[in-house]
Structures are given as structure tokens and as C-alpha cells.
Amino acid sequence: MAGIREKNLDPNTWIGLSFPLGRHNGGFFKQTQTVLEQTRHNIKNLLLTVPGERVGQPTFGSALHQSVFEPMADEGQWEEEISTSINGAISIWMPHVTISKLDISFVDNIVNIELEFSLAVNPGDYSNLTLNFDSSRGELVYGNEVE
Numbered sequence: 001m002a003g004i005r006e007k008n009l010d011p012n013t014w015i016g017l018s019f020p021l022g023r024h025n026g027g028f029f030k031q032t033q034t035v036l037e038q039t040r041h042n043i044k045n046l047l048l049t050v051p052g053e054r055v056g057q058p059t060f061g062s063a064l065h066q067s068v069f070e071p072m073a074d075e076g077q078w079e080e081e082i083s084t085s086i087n088g089a090i091s092i093w094m095p096h097v098t099i100s101k102l103d104i105s106f107v108d109n110i111v112n113i114e115l116e117f118s119l120a121v122n123p124g125d126y127s128n129l130t131l132n133f134d135s136s137r138g139e140l141v142y143g144n145e146v147e
Contacts, residue, residue, distance in 0.1 A: 016041070035119065036127050040117075043094065043117065047089060051063065062086060062088070062089035064086060067081040067082045067084075068133045096120045101116035113131045113133075114128065
């Protein structure tokens with residue numbers, strides 16, 4: 001069985017599906033080629049899933065939606081709730097992920113979340129995930145994955 005490093009280096013190996021699901025030029029779903037890239041998609045899926053939403057796994061997900069769209073009384077408390085939602089979900093469902101940086105900001109009704117992470121098997125390689133929520137419309141407005 002090939003290890004993670006061998007799979008990441010093999011251009012003919014596909015790790016998983018890219019989210020959101022979309023068509024690839026070859027007619028299949030878009031796929032990921034590295035474990036770090038697949039983990040980024042898995043984190044996005046985890047954070048955007050509300051507990052109780054996934055059939056068969058009612059505790060899967062995070063309280064991020066609740067934290068982001070609650071009325072903001074104290075900015076420090078609000079940032080702490082979002083941070084706790086993210087860290088809690090990842091520690092339970094993705095313990096192989098190490099969060100090295102988590103920045104949360106609020107500008108013009110947009111909640112910006114920037115997450116830098118690595119994998120326990122290869123802590124020297126990092127990836128980023130950015131999520132932006134419009135608190136006035138109650139929806140994700142931009143989710144950018146950066147290599």
C-alpha cells in the first residue's frame with residue numbers, strides 16, 4: 001500500500017472529490033490529487049454543515065452558522081464563539097489536522113474567516129481556507145481555497 005507522500009507525488013492517483021461537486025473536462029466529477037487539497041475540501045464541508053443536517057451522522061458539522069449569524073453583543077465574545085466552533089469541530093472530526101493560524105474579522109457586514117492548517121503526517125506543508133459570510137443576508141458569499 002502506498003503512503004501519503006507517494007500518493008501525493010503520483011499524477012495518476014486521485015484522492016477524493018472536490019467540493020462543491022462539479023463536472024471535470026473528462027466527464028467525471030472534479031477530483032483532488034493531494035491529501036492536503038482533499039483535507040481543505042473536507043474542512044470546508046465540515047464547517048459549512050450544521051449538526052443534524054447530515055443523515056446518519058446527526059452530530060457531524062460545526063456550530064459556525066449559529067455563531068456567525070447570531071446578533072453581536074461583544075466582538076471579543078463573538079470571535080471566541082466562532083473560534084470555538086471551528087476548533088471544536090476540527091478536533092472531533094479531523095484530529096489529524098493542526099490549525100496554525102485562525103483570523104476572524106468583521107467588515108461591512110461580512111465575516112471573514114482565514115484558516116491556515118497542516119496535517120500531522122506532514123506538518124511542514126500548509127494550506128489555507130478562506131470563508132466569507134454576509135451576516136445581513138445570512139449566507140456564505142465567498143469561499144476561496146488557496147494553495
